[in-house]
Amino acid sequence: MLLETMYFEVESIDGDYAHLRRTDAPSDELKLVARALLPMEIREGSKLKYEFLQYELVD
Numbered sequence: 001m002l003l004e005t006m007y008f009e010v011e012s013i014d015g016d017y018a019h020l021r022r023t024d025a026p027s028d029e030l031k032l033v034a035r036a037l038l039p040m041e042i043r044e045g046s047k048l049k050y051e052f053l054q055y056e057l058v059d
Contacts, residue, residue: 005049006025006050007024007047008031008048010043010048016034016036018042020033041057
């Protein structure tokens with residue numbers, strides 16, 4: 001099974017959800033993700049890596 005690594009930027013935070021834009025592949029769609037699945041330290045503009053079913057902050 002191939003697990004893909006994806007990179008996102010936090011576009012906005014709306015209560016218990018964050019809207020993420022994929023930065024490593026062209027896409028006009030935002031991904032809606034529950035904040036409980038994201039690192040607590042995220043802010044708008046934070047960069048994230050999604051790998052092995054987990055999100056982590058990146059520089």
